Amino acid sequence: MIDPSGYTYCHEHLHIDLSSQKNDTDCHLNQFDLICEEMDGLIARGVFNIIEVTNSFMGRNPHFIEDISKRTGVNVMMSTGFYIEGFFPARLYKMSEHEIAKEMISEIIEGIDGSSIKAELIGEIGSSEGFFTETEKKVFKGAVRAQLETGRPISTHQSMSTMGREQIELLRSCGADLERVTVGHCDLKENIDHILWMLDQGCYVQFDTIGKNSYYPDENRVATISELCKRGYSDQIMLSMDVTRRSHLKANGGLGFSYLIDNFVPMLEKSGVNKQQIQSMLKSNPARLFG
Template sequence: MIPTFTGELSADRLGATLMHEHVFVLNAELVLNYPGQFPADDLVDRAVEYFNGVKASGIDTIVDLTVMGNGRNIPLVKRVAERTEMNIVAATGWYTFHDAPTFATLNGPGRLLGGSDLLTELFIRDIRDGVDGTGVKAGVLKFATDHYGFSDGVLNIMQAVADAHLETGAPIFTHSNPHKRNGLDQQDYLTSRGVDLGGVVIGHCGDSEDLDYLKQIADRGSILGMDRFGLDSKLPYEKRLHAVKELCKQGYAPQIVIATDSSAYSMNFPDEARAERLPKWRASEIMDTVIPDLRNLGVSDSDLDQMMFANPRRILGSAQ
């Protein structure tokens, strides 16, 4: 069974799934201290309308990879999930490129104040028991590495995510930077911790057209997140399509998942800027444009089904 914001779902009811989306990308402290800046009721209404549109396009499930550090707000997203037919899977983890939260650097085994490792405990609790007071269980774990590499803070988060994964079996989703080829570094770390890379989605591989790099990652067992369709500023649309087409041609469809990494609302990307710069960066474009374009390029229906249905079912269904 796969946990969603509105209850558990059997894997065969997942349907067409986008494996890296966001309902909201916020800043938790701004929202807390300046609620007037964030019309919560409006945001919920807007997100319901957005995901109803995505559902109408043919998508049944999204994985919301908004974790702490991205303004995760489980009660707010739950209000959205209760009003849309879209299945939404929650994530746990921490998003940072450099520093871990101070409490985590001071407390925990081998750290100044000792005691238990709160982050690991929270991640496991989110997966097993649900996020405090909401009843919503997380289905996946997430960490990020980018231009600062494995800083102490990033390693702190990676350790907690790896430990929670080893305890629960929940799949790990990463933010990687393929221009630094750091998906391979993420794999090295996780392998050294005893993690089976078959349960690891290396995120943002779709920002790269370096097929050798992408195949290296896949050959070690991980899944390639071709997950930013529409984010043309990172890599133009046609190049994203071409990479997926080539990988499918070479037999990699069982190790590819597709998404847009967009959101119903992001504080980081105001609506006007997004409309002007990235008009096609929205989740409904996958069924409206991306899948038809891949089909026109010669990607088979069985490969398309593999990426949109079978792979999400296998990956999300892997938790113990």
């Protein structure tokens, strides 16, 4: 459960291993002491909750997460599900949407991989850049079955800010509760009309790659968030950084998890986003969705 007294990062990874798929050891985020230092820094800044969206076949490690929580006191909510094509286990292709849902439900009700942690959300489930594969669609359909049985929220992955509309349309066609859906990676290109359409369907949207300026500059993220807040959508927006690499950690030369609070929030304030809107994005919205 969310600790409602603190801020929440809505889309992060504290342990992830995509190194074999990407042929890059930097994509194996597993440096325990450095991650604990980062969590200590977040807690000092009022960030008490991390939504950890690493799922099956992404290097998920609930025992690692248990140890981080015990060491630092950070509250971590873990996920169930399957990511995108290219990162699926072989067994998934033989599974029906009913079997996929059953596995998700088991991790929500019974727990993950023999740990004491139960999944508290379904995610990050995604689509490829510009299209859906049939297996990705099957995962979404299974996710809706799991949502309807457990009431847990769904968190999605858009590859390079594409397919959000198609994700919402697919989820809706399966009967999903769109007020219990958050669409990820809305901040990787100029797409405000796309975001407005999604917001008008009742879901949440995530600006969750903050600091990844090589993809899209933070100044543009700030401008889009500011405009959405002016239009009255601050109650449907959430923020995060999507840390996935060792090189993202401050000790390894990266921006570190605290960049969002130390640098990005002041940028929002300077653009005219007020403190109440920032509280909504970092505190009340995640508490309402994930609580």
